[in-house]
Amino acid sequence: MSKKFNIDTVANAEATPGQALPWAELGLKQNEYDRVVEILGRRPTGAELAMYSVMWSEHCSYKSSKVHLRQFGDKVTDAMKEHLLVGIGENAGVVDIGDGWAVTFKVESHNHPSFVEPYQGAATGVGGIVRDIISMGARPVAVMDPLRFGAIDHPDTARLVHGIVAGIGGYGNSLGLPNIGGEVVFDSSYQGNPLVNALAVGVLRHEDIRLANASGVGNRVVLFGARTGGDGIGGASVLASESFDDAKPSKRPAVQVGDPFAEKVLIECCLELFKASVVEGIQDLGAAGISCATSELASNGDGGMHVELTKVLLRDPTLTPGEILMSESQERMMAVVTPANAAAFEAIMDKWNVEYSWLGEVTDTGRLVIEWDGETIVDVDPRTVAHDGPVYERPYHRPAWLDGVQADSFQGSSPDLRAAVLELMSSPNMCSKDWVTNQFDRYVQGNTALAMPDDAGVIRVDEATGLGVALSTDANGRYSYLNPYEGARLALAEAYRNVATSGAKPLAVTDCLNFGSPEDPEVMWQFAESVRGLADACQELGVPVTGGNVSLYNQTGGVAIHPTPVVGVLGVFDDVARRTPSGWREDGQAIYLLGTTRDELDGSEWANLRGHLGGTPPVVDLAAEKTLAAVLVNSSRDGMIDAAHDLSEGGLAAALSEAALRFGVGARIGIDELCERDGIDPFTALFSESQGRAIVSVPRSEEVRFNDMCTARNYPTLRIGVVDTENSALDVQGHFTLPLDELKEAHEGTLPRHFA
Amino acid sequence: MSVETPLIGDFQPFPSASAEGSLAGVRVGVVTFPGTLDDRDAMRAVRLAGGTAISLWHGDHDLRGVDAVIIPGGFSYGDYLRAGAISRFAPLMEQITAAATGGPGALPVLGICNGFQVLTEAHLLPGSMIKNNSLHFLCRDQRLRVENADTLWTSDYAAGEEIVVPLKNQDGQFVADERTLDELEGEGRVVFRYVRENPNGSRRDIAGISNAAGNVVGLMPHPEHAVEPGFGPDSSARGEVDLRGGTDGLGIFTSVLKKLVG
Amino acid sequence: MPRIVVDVMPKPEILDPQGKAIAGALPRLGLTGFAGVRQGKRFELEVAGEVTPELLEQARSAASTLLSNPVIEDVTRVEVIQEDAE
Amino acid sequence: MPRIVVDVMPKPEILDPQGKAIAGALPRLGLTGFAGVRQGKRFELEVAGEVTPELLEQARSAASTLLSNPVIEDVTRVEVIQEDAE
């Protein structure tokens, strides 16, 4: 039984061309609305208007970013495609990791919802990205969470930190997905606009890849999972008042509430569907809900679909057709099933107690036709909804203020080094993130070979061989603020280096581009430069972008966040038993510093602690990064190193401190030779953030072999110390000694002090 | 209907950790409820200990002839209402309850984390779990003392031996009235105790208990995540620093296998 | 639609960590007048037709078997509410 | 000791996963008479002395700031209870 609405049918639209529609309230521009009318050759119905308006939104259509994002495809060489099974454009990219195994991974943002309702916003962010992974036919195996908050001591920060961290954990832990890494950064530029990015990775056999398309005329279309409610359509209630007949619509929820239990059941249920081969194509429902799922499935398949919308199971019976099409209720999936498999499909739904409803079927008409109670309310070419959205070449220009900022290089007087290291390691960005990461399950599934606080998360894929993957996500908004082109390249370089530091060979990239308003030409320039930088850098390193997400309008008032291109790199291991931890363990091992240290303090954590942001970020040399990665991966594979930690934010001071604290094992370090070789002072040696560097610990028996390898590759190497298990301290000889207890207390006290 | 928890690749056969082939004849059932998470991990642990793991589905009415049952961790039914409250009413729980309370030779049952919560809700074990004192989910490597090494699930340990296994939960604070607590202590039914630090406020540092007959044991920390070198905690109570090398939890699984063979 | 309300509170002798946390937070908001806080649960069971005695019996049974755990909680109320107001 | 009771329920239009799970479980216990379940919270604020109007105001303020999340929940009651019974 369907509610009686005074619905706007196609026939009615044809009969009443002059009827005014609330397109502006739904976010369409005049030219966009005119284009819809032109495509249809008539005014849209209310339901069609709903579909076009959500699908043509910035979020779904990438209308401002599309012209730039093309570079990710255009700059991919054939060699880079070698491991790509599914590239950009699908729900998530799929990468071949050998032995018939593949992985799929992607990072997405849930920034705005998390500011409004931190717990649910973050939770549903995890839920959404995990459904993307499921829809490729994969079993999700891990999540990560790059986060950005405002200043640590701002009165609103605790609310966001508590809610967001609990939400990430509440959802991910309940799904049984180990959290294997992420970021926590505090910076006042994110005050009114925290960033909540969530990454998920899944595993599948090559033959199990599922693409979201509706093909096979006569195949049936089914919606399953949670019921459809009024979630996420707050602004669209203008439609409700248009078409509602007898009663006032109930209130539409301002936020979405996640049900991780329902999603966990959905995961198992989908995997059983895949295993039993009873679905042809499958599509997750995220933003734009049924509008998105039907139009994308149809346009990626045989081109036609017929749907009876009254069949949708509702949580709120007052929803109008347009609202049903736009609803963003969580934990739903849509599938295409052959008639012969329908009974098997239903049996699996019943086993897992999942609700479903058969909505319609695949046709060859080239039209997406949606009926309500037998009357046609949508009749469109699905491609025009899903793929032919507006594309903008937004104007952009380099900000005039940038010259001034770049000229303002950091001028610090040399501080007391011991105090400076303690200050750095207890600072909000460099302190231990245990208070956060202890709220996440890193053990579940039993395949986590490396996780926080090591450089990358490592997951075993194949229990028989040890085949596995490593992942790291990185971004530095300050670097990107100083130079967005270089900033994006630096983000990739760091993630790539982190993966290689763990011992994995980097293979592929995902990214989440968090920026301010594209309508601001200076922000648009930051965006364009970042994409150009990332695409160039991917080409130079030979790792393709397989998918990602763009989040624009991250600003409060007129002030945008620092440009924050979060980059995730995936690497592969033949055997995860070879992974390298970041901390020292064995007494007497030699500690080497790889790479060259320059005077590069602009944009650094140390400058940040002094309230300075100016100059130019560290130089990126991707050829050097490639060599460094090869050194790290080979020495891990050949058993030449026992520990490795890359140098990034906080430089050598941070890397040494973290390597010592990892297992509570100290070292004796000498930096004088380094200072002499690189022509720098001890302060620069410790706090500069020059790229292309890592520290490794080498067993005595391997030193010759290790040195030979570095020499052969012509990579700068310097023995800077030895691991010392006897004396529990970080001893930088001639400069200071820091007992590990004192360092640990400084490092671990900060987050509990603010949030516990 | 009984179906294995679906996998993308099926379990890979891997060499049994045990040389005693006879252990492989012991069939240990691992129950999956909707929302169970650590079922595959518990099955892996059984296999690494040398036994044969059998998947059991909550909706079945049949224990498939298993010699012992593990109710694994997770968030069955989302932990909504109370952890374990809804799962307790599953058809399979009736079979388990009947078999576990059947006098001498009763079915050995181990509840881990959510499984422990299910066992208390089902009244197979006394007490209950409330939210951690911190109100947060807490994941960390936890040191425990094996207080009672005479149960079916702990006989491979020495009484007083310490072990390190992962702990991960939100509702892990064990509570019971004073009389029950005294009774548990008096009868030697406190099987595991938190040492060094009580992570959640549990009464008398209790981490795990048994029923009076000793065949049903529940504990909050996760021994099944400390059974395989390379994938366990970073430390072991044996003291060495090793990357994810801790396997102190394996004894729980070898204990029951050996008892059932012996 | 009539509803049956079931209130469940933690037993007085059980320390209630959530209540304790709230009691600790109140003074920080300048709300200093309370001696303690306890947090319990309130369930609303919706009834499609009329509330029969048999249905009320069902609700009582639900309250004591499923909705509460007698080891840590007490059912403090099972009551019919006719309208949207109490 | 007098107490002030605060009831907080999920907004009707908001998904209530807990209520949904309970509603799904009831029929399995043979309790089939309910059309739906919603789970909310019930707080009892203990008052040391007398409940002054000012204290009730404090309770209302606690209810709307700390005890409920106005984005997803409604405060459905703030009321004084004198004795142990309601």
Ligand SMILES: Nc1ncnc2c1ncn2[C@@H]1O[C@H](COP(=O)(O)OP(=O)(O)O)[C@@H](O)[C@H]1O
């Ligand atoms: N929000 C988070 N979730 C999970 N892990 C995190 C989070 N924030 C930081 N971490 C982990 O803490 C460790 C230190 O973080 P970071 O200093 O940013 O690493 P790196 O400099 O190597 O990129 C890493 O292992 C990282 O994955």
Ligand SMILES: [Mg+2]
């Ligand atoms: Mg690193």
